Amino acid sequence: MNDHETPLAANIEESREKLKHFLHDCSDASMYHFRIGEQLPGMFVFFSGLTHEDRMDELRKEMAGWSFHEDNGSLQEQFQYRVAGVCSEEISSMEELVDHISSGSVILLVDGIDRGYAFSLAEWRKRAIEDPAAESVIRGPREGFTESMVDNRAMLRRRLRSQKLKMRGIEVGRLTKSHITIAYIEGLAAPELVKEVEDRIGMIEIDGVLESGTIEEYIEDEPYSPFPQMLCTERPDAAAAGLLEGRIVILTDNTPMALIAPVSLFSLLQSPEDYYERFLIATAIRWLRYSFFFIALLVPSGYVALLTYHHEMVPSALLLSIAKSRESIPFPALMEAFMMETMFEALREAGVRLPKQVGAAVSIVGALVIGQAATSAGLVSSPMVMVVAITGIASFLLPHYSVGISIRLLRFPMMLLAGIFGLLGLLMGIIGITIHLCSLRSFGLPYLSPIAPMMVGEWTDVVMRPPAWLPRKRPRLTKSGGSWRSKPGMHVSKLHRKQE
Amino acid sequence: MTIPMRYLIRAAASIAAIALLTGCWDRIEVNDIAIILGAGIDQEENNKVKLSVEIYLPAPDNNESGGGQEGMDSGSKNGNILVSSAIGSSMADAMSKLQKRLSRRLYWGHNNVYVFGKERAERGFNDDLDFFLRYVRARERTNIYVTQGKAIDTMGVIPRLDQNLMEALTELSKTEVSIDVDLKTVMEQIVETPEQTYTVPYILTSAVMSEKKHLRNANVPYFRGLTIFKKGRMIGSLDNELTHGYFWITNQIKASTILTAAVAKDETVAVNLTASKSKLIPKIDSSGEWRMELIIECEGNLIQNASRMDYSVPEQLTEIEDLFEAMIKKNVDKSLNVIQQKYKSDILGYSRLFRRKYPKQWAAAKPEWSETFLRIKTDTSVNFQIRRPGALVKQINNIPME
Numbered sequence: 001m002n003d004h005e006t007p008l009a010a011n012i013e014e015s016r017e018k019l020k021h022f023l024h025d026c027s028d029a030s031m032y033h034f035r036i037g038e039q040l041p042g043m044f045v046f047f048s049g050l051t052h053e054d055r056m057d058e059l060r061k062e063m064a065g066w067s068f069h070e071d072n073g074s075l076q077e078q079f080q081y082r083v084a085g086v087c088s089e090e091i092s093s094m095e096e097l098v099d100h101i102s103s104g105s106v107i108l109l110v111d112g113i114d115r116g117y118a119f120s121l122a123e124w125r126k127r128a129i130e131d132p133a134a135e136s137v138i139r140g141p142r143e144g145f146t147e148s149m150v151d152n153r154a155m156l157r158r159r160l161r162s163q164k165l166k167m168r169g170i171e172v173g174r175l176t177k178s179h180i181t182i183a184y185i186e187g188l189a190a191p192e193l194v195k196e197v198e199d200r201i202g203m204i205e206i207d208g209v210l211e212s213g214t215i216e217e218y219i220e221d222e223p224y225s226p227f228p229q230m231l232c233t234e235r236p237d238a239a240a241a242g243l244l245e246g247r248i249v250i251l252t253d254n255t256p257m258a259l260i261a262p263v264s265l266f267s268l269l270q271s272p273e274d275y276y277e278r279f280l281i282a283t284a285i286r287w288l289r290y291s292f293f294f295i296a297l298l299v300p301s302g303y304v305a306l307l308t309y310h311h312e313m314v315p316s317a318l319l320l321s322i323a324k325s326r327e328s329i330p331f332p333a334l335m336e337a338f339m340m341e342t343m344f345e346a347l348r349e350a351g352v353r354l355p356k357q358v359g360a361a362v363s364i365v366g367a368l369v370i371g372q373a374a375t376s377a378g379l380v381s382s383p384m385v386m387v388v389a390i391t392g393i394a395s396f397l398l399p400h401y402s403v404g405i406s407i408r409l410l411r412f413p414m415m416l417l418a419g420i421f422g423l424l425g426l427l428m429g430i431i432g433i434t435i436h437l438c439s440l441r442s443f444g445l446p447y448l449s450p451i452a453p454m455m456v457g458e459w460t461d462v463v464m465r466p467p468a469w470l471p472r473k474r475p476r477l478t479k480s481g482g483s484w485r486s487k488p489g490m491h492v493s494k495l496h497r498k499q500e
Numbered sequence: 501m502t503i504p505m506r507y508l509i510r511a512a513a514s515i516a517a518i519a520l521l522t523g524c525w526d527r528i529e530v531n532d533i534a535i536i537l538g539a540g541i542d543q544e545e546n547n548k549v550k551l552s553v554e555i556y557l558p559a560p561d562n563n564e565s566g567g568g569q570e571g572m573d574s575g576s577k578n579g580n581i582l583v584s585s586a587i588g589s590s591m592a593d594a595m596s597k598l599q600k601r602l603s604r605r606l607y608w609g610h611n612n613v614y615v616f617g618k619e620r621a622e623r624g625f626n627d628d629l630d631f632f633l634r635y636v637r638a639r640e641r642t643n644i645y646v647t648q649g650k651a652i653d654t655m656g657v658i659p660r661l662d663q664n665l666m667e668a669l670t671e672l673s674k675t676e677v678s679i680d681v682d683l684k685t686v687m688e689q690i691v692e693t694p695e696q697t698y699t700v701p702y703i704l705t706s707a708v709m710s711e712k713k714h715l716r717n718a719n720v721p722y723f724r725g726l727t728i729f730k731k732g733r734m735i736g737s738l739d740n741e742l743t744h745g746y747f748w749i750t751n752q753i754k755a756s757t758i759l760t761a762a763v764a765k766d767e768t769v770a771v772n773l774t775a776s777k778s779k780l781i782p783k784i785d786s787s788g789e790w791r792m793e794l795i796i797e798c799e800g801n802l803i804q805n806a807s808r809m810d811y812s813v814p815e816q817l818t819e820i821e822d823l824f825e826a827m828i829k830k831n832v833d834k835s836l837n838v839i840q841q842k843y844k845s846d847i848l849g850y851s852r853l854f855r856r857k858y859p860k861q862w863a864a865a866k867p868e869w870s871e872t873f874l875r876i877k878t879d880t881s882v883n884f885q886i887r888r889p890g891a892l893v894k895q896i897n898n899i900p901m902e
Contacts, residue, residue, distance in 0.1 A: 308527040311535075312609040312637070319610055323530045323558040324580075332529055419527070420519055 005093035012041050012111035019045060022094050029101070032056075037066040040075045041111040045097065050104040052123035059086075059106075059119060076112045083108070087117035099177075126151070132234040132256075134401060137273040144234045145256040149179050152251050152258070155236040156183055160243060164188075167251075170201050172215070176208035180215065181251040183239075188246040188474070193443060197248050197261065212252040212259050219261075221441050226409055228402040229442040231260040231268060238272040245475055248443075262443035264450070266462045269293060271399035274465045282465035289397055296394035296407045297433075300337050301418035301426050303387045307333040309422030325381040334419030336380050340388040341411060343369055348392075450476075530558075533607035537581070538666030540651030541628055543619035544587050549628070551594035552585030552652040553606065554666060581664055583656040591631035608638040613666040614683075615703065616644070617651040621727060621734035626690075632683060640684045643670055646727045646734060647703040654703060659716045669722065673701065676754040678723045679747070690732075692852055694869040697845040699726040699746070702737050730845040738838065745835025748796060748828060749848055749878075751778040758803065761823045767807035769820055771800040771886060782853045784861055792850060792878045796828060799885040810898060811889040825882040832880050846873045 006022070009015045016031065023029040032044040042063070044056060068078045087108070091097055092115050097107050104122025129151065132144030145152045153167055168182045180201055184194050200219040209215060212232065220229040233239060234256045239249045242260040250259040269289055274282040306313055307322065314322065329336060347366040354362055368374070370389065375382045391411065398404040410433065417425030440447035450458035455476060460466045472485045535556040542550040557580045584601060588594030599606055614632065616625050632638045647654050654665055662668040673680045678701045689698035704724035725743035727734050738746055747753040753776045760770045776798035783791045802811060809816045839847060851869055855862040865872040894900075 307530055311528070311530065311533065311607065312639075316610045316612065319530070320535065320556055320558070323533075323535060323556065326530050327558040329531070332527065334527075416520075420522070 005095050007093055008091075008097070008109070008114050008116055010112055010114040012043055012109060015109050016043065018094065019097075022098070032060070034060050034064060036063045036079060036110065037068050037075075038064065039068060040079055043109045044106050045109060045116075046101050046106040046121075047104075050102070050122060050124050051106050052121045055121050055123075056106050056119070059121075074112075076110070079110060080113065083117055086119070088120045089118040091116045091118055102177075129155075135233060135235050135238070135272075135399070137235075137271070137276070139276045140273050141235070141237050143236065145236060145239075145251075145258055147254050147256055149181060149251060149253045152236070152256075153181060153183075156239060156243070156249070156251075159236060159240040160185065165243065168194075168198060170198065172201060172204050172206070173209040174205075174207050176210065178209040179253040180209075183243060183249040183251065185243050185246070188244070189248055190246065193262070194248060196443060197250065201250070209252065211255045212250065212257045215250060215252055216259055221443065225436065225440055226406040227265070227437070227440060227447070228268065228400070228406065229261070229263065229440065229447070231263045231400065232257050232402060233260060233272075233400075234258070235272055241272060241275070262441075262445035264442065264445060265403075265437060265447050266451075268400050268403045269398065270465075275468075277465075279465050279467040286465055289399070292394040292397040293407065296391050296398070296404070297410060297414065298426070298430075299391050299394070300341055300387055300411055301414035301429070302423075303384070304333050304337050304415055305418035305422045305426050308419060322381070322383050325375075325383060328378050329381050330378075332419075333384075334415065336384050337387070337415050337419075338412070340370065340374075340380055340384055341391070341415065344388050344392050345408065528605065532604055534602055534604040535607050535609075536611045537664055538613040538615065538655065538669075539608075539611055540585075540615040540617070540647075540655050541591070541620050541625065542617035542651045543623055547623075548587050548589055549591060549594055549620070550585055550587045550652065551591060551598055552583060552655050553598065554655050554664065555582045555584065555602075555606075556580060557582050581656055581658075583652070585652055585655075591628050595631075608635065611638065611642055612670050614642055614644050615651040615654050616646045616700075618646060618648055618734070620651070621646045621700075621729075624732040624734075626732045629683065629686065633687065640687075641682045643673055643680060643682050644686060644700050645669060645681075645703050646700050648705040648724065650705075653705055657716050665716065669703070672722055676757040677721075679726075679752055693846060693849075694851055694866050695731055695845065697728070697730050697847050699728055699738075699847050700734075702727045728839075728843050728845050728847055730843070735845065736843050738835070741831065742835045742838055745831040745833075746839065746847070748776075748778055748832050749780070749794060749835065751776075753778070753798075759800070759824060759827070760804075761820075761827050763807040763809055763820070763823060768804070769802070769807050769809060769823070770804040771824060772803045773798055773800040774887065775799050780848075780850070780853055782850070782857050784854075784858055790854070790865075790872065790876045792853075792876050794832065794878050794880045796832070796880070796882045798828075798883070799887050801888040802886055802890050805889075805892075805895045807895070808898070810895065811886070812893055817886060821884045821886055824884040824886075828882045828884065829880050832882075833878075836878050836880075840874045840876070844870045844874050846870070850876060 006018070009018055019029075019031065026047075028047050028049065030044075030046055030048045032046075034042055034044075036042045044060065046056070066079075066082060068075050072078050088105070089100070091100060091107065097116055100107055100116075100118045104120070104124065105118045106121050108117040108119065110117070126148045127146050129143045129146055131142045135144075143155065145155065156167075157165060162185075164186045166184055166186050170180045170182065171177050172180050182194065182197055182201070197219070201215065204215070204218045206214065206218070216228075216230050216232065217223065222229065230250075231238075231242070233242075236258075239258045239260060243249055247260050247262065250261065252259075270286065271289075274286060277285070307326075311319055326333075331339070347362065347369065350362050351359060351366070370385060370392075374380045375385060395404045395408045398407065414426065414429045417429045419425075421428065437448050438446070438452055446453055449455060450462060457473060458475060460470070460472070466472060474483055474485045535558075536553045537556055538554040540552040540554075542552070544550045559580060584598060586594050586598035586601065588597050595606065614628075616628075620628075632642070633640065657665045659665050659668040662671065672678055679699075681698070681700050686698055686700070690696045702724045704721060723740070725738045725740050726746065727737045729735065744753075753773065755773050755775055757773045757776075758770055759773065760768050762768050776796070779795045779797075781793040781795070783793060785791060805811065809820050811817055811820075839845065846869060850873060851862065851866075854865075
């Protein structure tokens with residue numbers, strides 16, 4: 001017990017007064033008086049709604065039935081002897097008491113003893129495990145993380161039934177005291193990395209952590225970068241896959257979002273479903289995604305550059321039809337593109353924030369704004385509508401929202417560059433982004449790895465989705481990097497044939 | 501980072517200001533340009549030149565605006581071309597004069613066709629080529645044509661099938677009807693041949709227009725063979741038949757060409773070429789005589805048989821093939837004769853072949869190449885094979901009774 005902590009009083013009436021003072025204006029704090037063995041006055045202290053009150057009642061009934069014999073010593077001694085087998089922890093200060101009851105425990109205070117007994121009866125209403133809404137898959141598990149840390153940890157443990165899955169707990173936030181769990185696989189994750197993550201989280205000084213985003217912002221390497229340096233997922237299977245690759249998963253209390261670190265750009269362009277689908281199809285989809293990554297970034301700016309400076313590069317017939325549709329458009333191409341892209345972003349944002357009932361209205365208006373009506377009103381040309389629509393779809397093709405939104409953001413400076421300097425500007429932008437990506441690191445892992453720095457051995461997982469039976473080495477970032485992840489052998493069907 | 505944030509912000513702000521304050525100063529919107537689809541160059545009096553351009557009018561379609569306005573030209577597709585021309589002492593002068601009349605900047609980047617009037621071609625158009633090759637926006641891969649009359653007459657003509665005549669010409673040049681000759685090819689020929697000899701497709705202008713304004717007369721072919729240029733001037737032309745011979749010699753005959761041979765009176769056989777290869781082998785024999793060996797190997801499929809000949813009989817098949825071989829040889833020899841004796845211009849590329857194989861002798865003969873060229877004997881051998889009879893094996897008149 002530290003000096004600045006308030007000790008508990010031995011007298012129950014005194015304790016009651018002290019508690020009232022300590023928990024004043026906490027209308028959800030409850031005290032429940034009763035007598036243990038019909039003799040010893042006791043009191044349960046808890047926050048209503050956080051505890052399983054039925055079980056507390058059972059406990060009270062049981063304790064009320066305890067009988068004490070005078071020749072076995074004082075009541076207090078006899079009580080302490082018996083309660084030691086029931087309670088989970090003994091506490092001695094008011095602060096500890098508050099800590100316990102706010103995490104759902106029940107504290108029993110007894111007359112004549114200056115200690116409290118904590119019973120873990122935490123139980124509160126929580127959301128059921130549901131389909132992850134933001135990362136849906138066609139093939140793959142349908143459960144997503146929930147707000148409950150206990151459930152989330154269980155979901156990970158269920159997938160990795162090994163004592164090697166370690167989960168370290170840290171508490172962050174002066175007032176919220178949020179539980180953070182750092183999960184990793186011993187022997188796979190590099191210990192320095194685990195320590196680094198733990199240190200970074202430990203250094204956070206903040207009043208409250210309400211979502212993993214706060215943690216992410218505090219511990220990421222480059223706060224000014226538009227690119228996410230941690231993968232945020234609500235899929236336990238994705239988190240487990242990350243763990244198996246030697247990454248670290250950070251679970252935050254009260255949020256269904258887990259953080260995976262370190263990540264490279266390529267892992268952000270992959271979806272967990274890639275690994276569930278047949279590998280040829282998954283490879284094709286992966287390439288589709290890569291190409292649309294560039295489309296999302298470059299098409300509007302490329303269009304602006306071509307139309308304002310490099311008419312030669314447009315095929316003749318296309319230029320003629322663009323010229324025809326642009327004839328009555330009052331704005332320069334850059335303005336037009338900027339207007340339309342802004343409009344699209346606004347619509348997207350409105351669609352995300354609005355209640356579902358109003359959503360239909362937004363989509364109808366949206367179809368008018370980016371569509372035929374805008375063209376017939378003479379505000380935008382129809383090729384521009386196409387460009388905006390294509391880039392819109394392209395940015396949604398990226399499986400992680402945070403990457404999509406950073407690409408969508410970068411589109412605007414790119415358009416500006418293209419409008420000012422043409423293709424030269426576009427190239428400047430691309431070079432700038434590439435330099436930034438090359439210098440970016442996520443917990444020491446180069447963001448463009450394994451392309452830059454070049455690790456040819458790990459390219460298989462970038463240029464294609466390797467078949468599961470293909471012998472694969474563990475990524476080099478892990479502790480046991482380079483060791484075989486799947487046994488170098490043959491596909492099962494071939495083994496079978498050999499046996500015959 | 502040791503640089504304080506405020507300096508970084510200041511630097512970023514000034515860079516942004518420098519970039520943004522200029523605005524898009526050299527931007528040219530699509531709305532600001534007059535897209536030239538084709539250009540015609542004519543000779544005028546006092547050695548002046550007349551430049552006519554076909555400009556695309558980007559008027560939105562009537563059906564797109566959807567309004568009840570009455571269309572200007574009864575909804576015909578041909579309303580989207582404007583022809584404008586100007587006369588100047590040179591191409592550049594003519595262009596600047598033309599520019600003064602137009603509210604939009606002339607844009608050569610998508611020009612596909614230069615048409616020269618016959619008069620201009622006979623005077624020589626090297627000055628004009630200098631302009632086109634020097635002017636940055638103009639493309640080197642622009643096709644060149646010479647037309648019978650005035651180039652301006654070919655401007656603004658609607659060929660019905662295509663959007664404009666220029667498109668029709670470039671499309672046709674890709675087929676067996678004619679050949680692609682662009683600025684680049686002409687330049688290469690000027691550099692490579694001793695006497696600047698080259699050919700340019702020749703457009704047939706007579707009766708180009710139908711009685712209806714701007715519509716092309718559908719019953720007239722587009723081309724009338726090739727024109728021959730020597731030392732920068734047009735010195736004559738080959739008609740369609742001679743052009744065909746020229747194609748055979750220079751390996752420019754295209755598959756899908758249809759050949760018809762007469763077996764006897766009113767009896768013809770037609771063959772669709774599927775492959776053809778002509779090979780020229782230069783030779784200087786011991787007596788110092790320059791010779792050229794021409795080997796033509798081609799094959800085709802029978803597409804019509806209106807004769808007694810039976811494809812299924814090997815002897816008769818050989819007979820048909822011989823017929824075609826003789827026809828091709830005759831065609832080639834006739835063209836050779838005209839090219840060598842009448843025009844004395846080496847448009848066949850003989851000089852290049854001799855230069856490669858006999859550089860020394862060629863260097864000696866170079867100053868009087870024309871003289872050497874017309875004395876070169878060409879031995880033609882043709883090998884023609886008909887591979888497939890088509891779906892009908894027998895000919896209809898000879899189908900045996902069941």
